[in-house]
Amino acid sequence: MSDKDRLLDLLIEFFSLPPNTLPKDISQNALPAWDSLTMVQLISELQATFSIDFDLDEIQRLRSYDEIRTALANKGIFLQETTGSA
Amino acid sequence: MLNFRQWIHRFPDRQKAAVTAAVESASIAKVRHALRLLEELNAEQRGPALEVELLSTYNLEPILPILQLAISCLPSRAHVRLAPLDNIEGHIAQAGSAPMRGHPNARMIMWRLEELLPEALYPLSHGFPERLATRLDQLLERVERVVSLHQRNASGVPLFLSTIPLPVHFSNPVFAAQHSVGMFASVARVNQKVYEVACHNNGVHVLDVASWAAFEGRGQADVVLEFLARQPLSPKGQVAFALFVARSLRLLITPRRKVLALDLDNTLWGGVVGEDGVDNLKLGHDFPGNVYLRIQRELLELRHSGVLLVLLSKNNEGDVREAFASLADMVLKWEDFAVRRIDWNHKHENLRAAAGELGLGLDSFVFLDDSDYEREQIRQLMPEVLILNESSDPLHILRSLWETDAFDSLSVSEEDRQRHHDYAVRQSRDVKAHRNDLEEFLKSLEMTATIEEVGPRNLERVITMLGKTNQFNVTTRRHSRAQVQAMLECPSSVALALRLRDKFGDQGIVAVLLAVASNDPAALVVDSFLVSCRALGRGVENVLWAALLRRVHRQRVRRLEAEYVATSKNSVVSDLYDRLGLQRIEHNSSLTRYLMEPVVPAEDPPWITSENGTNER
Numbered sequence: 001m002s003d004k005d006r007l008l009d010l011l012i013e014f015f016s017l018p019p020n021t022l023p024k025d026i027s028q029n030a031l032p033a034w035d036s037l038t039m040v041q042l043i044s045e046l047q048a049t050f051s052i053d054f055d056l057d058e059i060q061r062l063r064s065y066d067e068i069r070t071a072l073a074n075k076g077i078f079l080q081e082t083t084g085s086a
Numbered sequence: 087m088l089n090f091r092q093w094i095h096r097f098p099d100r101q102k103a104a105v106t107a108a109v110e111s112a113s114i115a116k117v118r119h120a121l122r123l124l125e126e127l128n129a130e131q132r133g134p135a136l137e138v139e140l141l142s143t144y145n146l147e148p149i150l151p152i153l154q155l156a157i158s159c160l161p162s163r164a165h166v167r168l169a170p171l172d173n174i175e176g177h178i179a180q181a182g183s184a185p186m187r188g189h190p191n192a193r194m195i196m197w198r199l200e201e202l203l204p205e206a207l208y209p210l211s212h213g214f215p216e217r218l219a220t221r222l223d224q225l226l227e228r229v230e231r232v233v234s235l236h237q238r239n240a241s242g243v244p245l246f247l248s249t250i251p252l253p254v255h256f257s258n259p260v261f262a263a264q265h266s267v268g269m270f271a272s273v274a275r276v277n278q279k280v281y282e283v284a285c286h287n288n289g290v291h292v293l294d295v296a297s298w299a300a301f302e303g304r305g306q307a308d309v310v311l312e313f314l315a316r317q318p319l320s321p322k323g324q325v326a327f328a329l330f331v332a333r334s335l336r337l338l339i340t341p342r343r344k345v346l347a348l349d350l351d352n353t354l355w356g357g358v359v360g361e362d363g364v365d366n367l368k369l370g371h372d373f374p375g376n377v378y379l380r381i382q383r384e385l386l387e388l389r390h391s392g393v394l395l396v397l398l399s400k401n402n403e404g405d406v407r408e409a410f411a412s413l414a415d416m417v418l419k420w421e422d423f424a425v426r427r428i429d430w431n432h433k434h435e436n437l438r439a440a441a442g443e444l445g446l447g448l449d450s451f452v453f454l455d456d457s458d459y460e461r462e463q464i465r466q467l468m469p470e471v472l473i474l475n476e477s478s479d480p481l482h483i484l485r486s487l488w489e490t491d492a493f494d495s496l497s498v499s500e501e502d503r504q505r506h507h508d509y510a511v512r513q514s515r516d517v518k519a520h521r522n523d524l525e526e527f528l529k530s531l532e533m534t535a536t537i538e539e540v541g542p543r544n545l546e547r548v549i550t551m552l553g554k555t556n557q558f559n560v561t562t563r564r565h566s567r568a569q570v571q572a573m574l575e576c577p578s579s580v581a582l583a584l585r586l587r588d589k590f591g592d593q594g595i596v597a598v599l600l601a602v603a604s605n606d607p608a609a610l611v612v613d614s615f616l617v618s619c620r621a622l623g624r625g626v627e628n629v630l631w632a633a634l635l636r637r638v639h640r641q642r643v644r645r646l647e648a649e650y651v652a653t654s655k656n657s658v659v660s661d662l663y664d665r666l667g668l669q670r671i672e673h674n675s676s677l678t679r680y681l682m683e684p685v686v687p688a689e690d691p692p693w694i695t696s697e698n699g700t701n702e703r
Contacts, residue, residue: 043311
């Protein structure tokens with residue numbers, strides 16, 4: 001089990017955020033750079049990194065760290081914070 | 087990926103690693119990181135400026151950083167700008183008339199059926215076939231109009247016009263194939279028009295997205311990104327597409343390589359002519375000779391496209407001429423090579439001489455050779471030369487010929503087709519010896535030679551070598567197993583084999599030396615001394631010879647006798663014993679006899695570590 005939160009790392013790198021950014025501060029509302037073009041690139045990034053395809057209704061609920069984490073969990077991808085024993 | 091690795095081979099390690107990670111992961115974050123690192127390079131490292139304008143009917147904005155990175159890797163100081171989406175004619179007209187607006191170095195038009203003729207995806211809803219046929223004709227006219235508009239407004243700017251790929255997302259492919267205005271035929275007719283207008287307009291080239299997509303398969307498409315943003319490519323597809331676009335632009339800034347210098351044995355045919363004999367070479371219509379036949383066909387096509395072929399072979403010229411003359415399936419003829427260097431010199435010396443003969447720089451050369459040793463030698467001593475292949479497998483060699491971009495060309499002129507004839511072979515110039523460089527190279531191979539007694543463990547290999555080796559073989563005595571065993575039983579005889587390991591792996595037993603008693607109890611006669619052709623030029627003979635001298639010195643032998651028996655194949659060793667410091671005592675055209683008295687020990691060459699095998703006496 002990795003200690004690192006891969007999704008948090010990915011989002012921090014993707015949006016060039018300070019390394020100590022908290023998950024709750026990562027959302028479309030909080031980040032002006034998160035526009036519709038960035039959204040397309042982010043979905044591509046998540047698909048490439050986690051080797052998954054999203055369904056259309058999932059695509060519409062990827063507006064924050066928490067929502068993305070939930071979508072990944074629905075795909076069977078569990079990050080360190082959501083489960084202690086995956 | 088082979089080509090991509092070659093594009094970036096001069097980037098510093100940090101940039102190389104970042105760019106490679108970006109391309110392998112298809113991650114936009116890694117792409118941006120790599121682009122930032124490339125900006126740290128100086129102008130020379132970054133390459134020439136290259137401004138590219140993309141006009142597209144689908145949305146390339148999300149993949150702009152990937153396109154920018156791929157084109158930067160050529161390398162170039164790339165600046166990619168996107169025209170407004172799906173406004174091709176409007177943009178060309180407006181850009182052309184805007185005063186002071188700098189023209190790009192290249193303009194690319196990328197379009198597809200989904201926007202150009204969406205009705206073709208639902209033909210029965212749109213008046214199939216008559217009305218669709220009319221719409222198709224209008225589209226064909228539009229293709230011509232776009233090109234003439236560009237030629238009027240931006241004449242001199244190279245235009246890359248894309249073909250349209252077959253749509254990936256549609257139903258009823260069986261019906262789509264059944265009619266001359268069916269969807270598949272519509273795609274084919276648009277593309278035929280693209281090929282024709284490119285052919286008839288100077289400076290207009292085809293960006294064959296249709297062939298690219300067919301080659302990549304469905305994996306390049308992504309239906310979610312298509313619906314979300316009219317961006318049709320999957321993450322992997324984005325990278326592959328960007329590399330494909332970059333390769334198409336590469337010829338604008340990088341000259342085509344002009345010369346292919348290639349090996350002969352195990353490259354143009356299977357086998358070694360000097361060892362296996364002409365009759366046993368593999369070349370023909372059956373496996374595996376058909377692979378070599380295909381290699382030759384590809385090479386002949388290259389020569390007709392203006393690439394000069396240079397033959398570099400360690401062989402006796404007589405053997406090679408005989409093979410060219412008598413092998414029925416040879417596609418390449420003796421005269422197809424602008425320069426032929428068939429001798430026992432180092433290949434880097436011969437390559438340098440060929441460059442002098444042709445009056446071309448080493449950066450015009452590509453090198454093809456099945457031997458790891460020869461490729462490594464050229465890689466280290468002549469970094470400007472592009473090494474075509476990465477392994478000795480003939481199928482890999484063929485693939486490298488198929489996949490390389492070193493000989494890409496947008497067109498083949500009459501001059502290209504005649505180039506071969508213009509290079510009459512000129513006076514060969516002096517070959518400068520680069521002894522120090524060569525020694526450094528040989529050291530880098532990390533060679534270890536193990537001296538073994540000939541015995542049960544290696545007897546098979548020794549007998550095979552005695553039976554087969556023709557070139558580095560001073561007496562060419564084909565001893566039988568019984569004869570060798572009889573020699574081994576005699577206590578005063580010395581029978582040594584040399585096993586070679588280098589950084590490529592264990593090369594096995596590559597040299598054998600047999601010395602037997604003479605009438606004089608204080609003397610030994612060298613009966614056989616041979617080295618496998620794959621270990622020539624590395625100094626293993628000196629190691630084996632030094633081992634013999636150490637041994638006979640211990641046995642209190644005072645006198646060594648040796649002879650060279652000339653054959654049609656072994657001229658490479660005609661002066662071997664002279665080089666080893668023996669004295670000639672008798673010489674005629676077929677036999678030279680040598681003597682060493684007293685026996686003086688010799689040094690191993692400094693680039694080979696020599697050790698004794700466990701079974702040395």
